[in-house]
Amino acid sequence: MDACKLLTKYGSKARILAGGTDLLVELKRGWHKPAALINLKTVKGLDKISFTKKEGLRIGAMVTWAQLLDSKPVAGHYPLLRMAAEHLGSMQIRNTATLAGNITQASPAANGPLPLLVYDARCVIKGTNGGRTIPAEKMFRGVRKNALRKGEVLTEIRIPVPPAGVKGTYYKFALRRAMDLAVVGLCVLVKTGGGNFHEVRIALGSVAPKPFRARNAEKLLKGKKTEDALIRKAGEAAAAQCAPITDLRASKEYRIELVKELVYKGIKESLA
Amino acid sequence: MKREITLTINGEAYKLEVENRRTLLDVLREDLRLLGTKKMCDMGECGSCTVLLDGKAVNACLTLAVDARGKKIETIEGVARGGELHPIQKAFVDKGAVQCGFCSPGMIMTTKAFLQKNPRPTEEEAKTAIAGNLCRCTGYVRIVDAILSAADSVKE
Amino acid sequence: MKELDFVGKDVPRVDAEVKVTGEAIFSVDVTVPNMLWGRMLRSPLPHARILNIDTSRAERMPGVKAVITGQETPFVFGVSHMDQTPLQTEKVRYVGDPVAAVAAVDVDTALEALERIKVDYEPLPAVFDPEEAMQEGAPIIHEGIKNNIAANPRYNIGDVDRAFKEADHVFEDRIETQRVAHVCPEPHNCTAVWDASGKLTFYYCSQMPSVSRIQISKALGIPESKVRVITNHVGGGFGSRATSKFPMDFAAIVLARKSGRPVRIEYTRDEEFIFSTFRHKFIMTVKTGVKKDGTITGRHITNICDNGAYCDYGPVVTNVGGAMQGTLYRFMDYRYDGYTVYTNLPYGGAMRGIGNPQVHYAGETQLNMIAERLGMDPLEIRLKNAVRTGDETASGAILKSCGLAECLEKVAEKIGWKEKRANPKPNRGLGIACGVHFTGVRLSPGIDADFAGATMTVNDDGSVNLATSCVDIGSGSSTALTQIAAEVLGIEVQKINTIFGDTETCPMGWGSRASRNTAVGGMAIQKAAEDARKQILEAAGVKMEVHPDDLEIRNSTVFVKSAPGKSMSVADVVRFNRYRKDGQAIMAKSHWDAPSQLADPVTGRGNFSMAFSFGAKAIEVEVDPGTGQIHVLEVAASQDLGKAINPLGAIGQIEGAVHMGLGFAMSEEIALDDVGRMKNNYLLDYRVLTSLDMPPVSPILIETNDPIGPYGAKGLGEMATIGTPDALVAAVAEATGLFITDLPITPEKVLLALKRKKSK
Secondary structure, three states: HHHHHHHEEEEHEEEEEOOOOOOOHHHHHHHOOOEEEEEEHHHHOOOOEEEEOOOOEEOOOEEHHHHHOOHHHHHHHHHHHHHHHHOOHHHHHHHHHHHHHHHOOOOOOOOOOOHHHOOOOOOEEOOOEEEEEEEHHHHHHEOOOOOOOOOOOEEEEEEEEOOOOOOOEEEOOOOOOOOOOOOOOEEEEEEEOOOOEEEEEEEOOOOOOEEEEOOOHHHHOOOOOOOOHHHHHHHHHHHOOOOOOOOOOHHHHHHHHHHHHHHHHHHHHEEE | OOEEEEEOOOOOEEEEEEEEEOOOOHHHHOOOOOOOOOOOOOOOOOOOOOEEEOOOEEEEEHHHHHOOOOOOOHHHHHOEEEEEEOOHHHHHHHHOOOOOOOOHHHHHHHHHHHHHHOOOOHHHHHHHHHOOOOOOOOOOHHHHHHHHHHHHOOOO | OOOOOOOOOOOOOOOOHHHOOOOEHHHOOOOOOOOOEEEEEEEOOOOEEEEEEEHHHHHHHHOOEEEEHHHHHHOOOOOOEEEEEOOOOOEEOOOOOOEEEEEEOOOOHHHHHOOEEEEEEEEEEOOOOHHHOOOOOOOOOOOOOHHHHHEOOEEEEEEEEHHHHHHEEEEEEEEEEEOOEEEOOOOOOEEEOOOOOOOEEEEEEEOHHHHHHHHHHHHHHHHHHHHHEOEEEEOOOOOOOOOOOOOOHHHHHHHHHHOOOOOOOOOOOOHHHHHHEEEEEEEEEEEEEEOOOEEEEEEEEEEEEEEEEEOOOOOHHHHHHHHHHHHOOOOEEEEEEEEEEEOOOHHHHHOOOOOOHHHHHHHHHHHHHHHHHOOOHHHHHHHHOOOOOEOOOOOOOEEOOHHHHHHHHHHHHHOOHHHHHHOOOEEEEEEEEEEEEEOOOOOOOOOOEEEEEEEEEEOOOEEEEEEEEEOOOOOHHHHHHHHHHHHHHHOOOOHEEEEEEEEEOOOOOOOOOOOOOHHHHHHHHHHHHHHHHHHHHHHHHHHHHHOOHHHHHHHHEEEEEEEEEEEEEEHHHHHHHHHHOOOEEEEEEEEEOOOOOOOOOOOOOOOOOOOOEEEEEEEEOOOOOOOOOOOEEEEEEEEEEOOOOHHHHHHHHHHHHHHHHHHHHHOOOOEEEEEEOEOOOOOOOOOOOOOOOOEEEEEEEEEOOOOHHHOOOOOOHHHHHHOOOHHHHHHHHHHHHOOOOOOOOOOHHHHHHHHHHHHH
């Protein structure tokens, strides 16, 4: 693709421009001075959402959060992604910003990664030497560091159809009800049967350099009875896996307490 | 590097020479002297620069002018028609939704896009629609009032 | 009394139409031909001597038309204390202190030019804490100012030590408030234009253009007649634009003179946060004596105002908080020791309430704590001590109208105070607080004036040109003033054109501050309108051959009271009076000085305002004990405003003030790093509440019909900002059992406090 060729040519001196709501702010603040912006808006066909019962959802790189909110398949099959969209920025930002941009900017506080992590989404990447597809979780390598190599572009996000009978919650705990970054972000997906957890997926954001799945907490619950005391323990196990920092928004001590409380609450709410 | 573009704003075509990196907000205010769209933060955090691109509300400060080519751009200057206030503008006036007035153009553009898509909103939906528009004077109460009142009278 | 046609009605704002179409021109929209863009170079160090400034490389840059340093701006300015020069020559006193400025053909060139200016500094020890700055041995920030105490406003009324002896309990508590920003929607900006005759036209978003003019004229040493200040519509003020007191102003003026071209300087939002002043941080100790039954015997408040590097409004702000604490409750023994202390930090200024909200917060919060300690109802303890109509308070204020008790009772009723406190729900709580603020003020020693001006011309077609000294900064003053004029004249609001802001065409006055526009400005309007009305009636009397006392004006028609069929239009009266031999135009003027007194220089007592407005807030919250999140369920906000000239406008002001108060209470804080750089000078991490964050607000207007103000009106805009954090903290205390007084009260503070309590 031309975009990949340009990217390879300019190397780190170029940045991809999708929606631009994050990138343009960085440029205005003087955090980067790229020699070139490669404008994905000019590439045709990247703004499509498609869904089949067999393959699930395919979201192009230029699909905006507003499109995700308007999408019937998202509303019907991926309510947690829809909730992440509802809690993002403002109407103006949602009309412009893209899910792909949210992913590749790799802020630990981003909304997008959390539903993708619990839905086991995959990222389709194209480069000058072909392409590869990786689990969404592997896209995040650290604070504002993604897994794209030189010349690569994220072109699509694919989300399989969730297992039947799953329920879930998305929390963005922030200091304002709009236009804010999560102090703690949480996404929970559960499936129960006969009073036991069959499937538990817990994704956390803003509490580590990358969004991640709290697998110790998940293991604690899978196959066990849906008991209050155990769910509390899961909250503590999730908190133990966090490595939060103290920043303008919150202290690490508070974030740890919030994780314990929100994981518990989130799972309880999903069971209701 | 300057490039020649045409922007269609409020139904009129403007031929301009702009650098790729200039925002639509700066081009509107500085090159075209359309001063109704305000610059309050220039970072997409306040909504004062809201304009409509193909009917969708966006922050003009985070839109490159070159990316607005080929799109139907609407600014506050195009809302009133033939000297008549639009019902949304009238509602803002009647319901006490205007104090210093600096956020008003952005609020009105946001409201226009919102009511076009959701003509019968609830109070909560109206509040959510303007969540990206900051106001320091009104506390939003009369603005939400105006939006709900305008909803009753917007026909298009 | 005659039924009112315009006053007391929800007349739409007279400037709303031009604002909703985007036609309204704000100062930031002004451009003049040949204009240059100016930017300032600012110190990266908090305290340092300037050894050398080399501007030669910047001067040589293409596109740069003028570069200046402090050598070219040797003007001393300030508000009450003249301690600032626009650009520093000797030393810098905070990170951001300007040392040079450039004017260039565009902003990018100006910014690049700044980078080419070389400044050599010698760092000096700095101090960032006012309590440290007051100690012996602390670095001295302004030469000759001992202990960095720039001002020491004091009130010593009665005998507070005796009052404490008489008390059954004496409580002492330390309470602090944080710095918060105005966040005016329109960033600060100015455009300076010199013409060939040596006259300066200065476009500025000023709250007080006449005063700006005086300050500029004084500082530059040029006659006032050579300075014209023009203010258009203003995108918010909240006190940050009271007077011309910014380095930016003088830098633009001098750059324009040097370059021979107009110069515009405007702040970006991140500059606006830190360089347009903000609400001062106060460290207060409140000592209160109470009897068993809740009667307050006396109060002693010590207030350390963290001023920052330059005074600006600091001493006034420190003074005001002290004055008002002697005006709320009936105790007569009162002492206040205020200290305005320099620190090597960005400096504060006047912000809505100028010091009053902070000191009220300390006093009211302590009173809520006292109520809890005594097992008393916080509403009852207030009603017991509340001042009343006719009182002469400890501060010397004479209350010709006072609705304090009614304000308290009405918010309590609205919030369901009695019922809910009788049936408390877990994690829920109610809080109440009240306050008082002035209507115009005489608190600056030596300045025995608090006036407004108005001029009026009735035109041939019966319309009116009205010029006021009051600037409408968004508060709706032009509308209220127009309504008053309309009522007196009997001419419809739509026929009256009200202008403000141009020192060449508008009368002089103190402008918009201290909640004075409606009352002080309104009285000037009323007097001018009465004069114009008298002239109309006299002229009509001549034409209609009737005594003027037999005439009335309504709907632009002059008619005979006893024979309403016999009438003529105001327009015809004007034309008759003008186009005849020895004719006269219908023109009127007024200069109205508020009947207030300067305080006694020793005790600080005085009736320093024409009227005092009161208010109360009652808030209900629900706290989530798992996360500490505070859900505000309702804010009831009452306001004794004398008379609501425009009820819808008054309600809008209260709602906006509650928004600002909730931000102060829950989410706003200027966060500084260890050398005083602001960490959150952008609207994502400086949290102004969004529409989704606002709880239901119930404004309640209480009309006590003050005998002095126009139609009984008093001030409103600042009083409405008082009491919100006070009531909120009390409500959270009831919900959690803990008084968390550290503002802003965030979920984190609540949760961690609850955890600490649990672990004890």
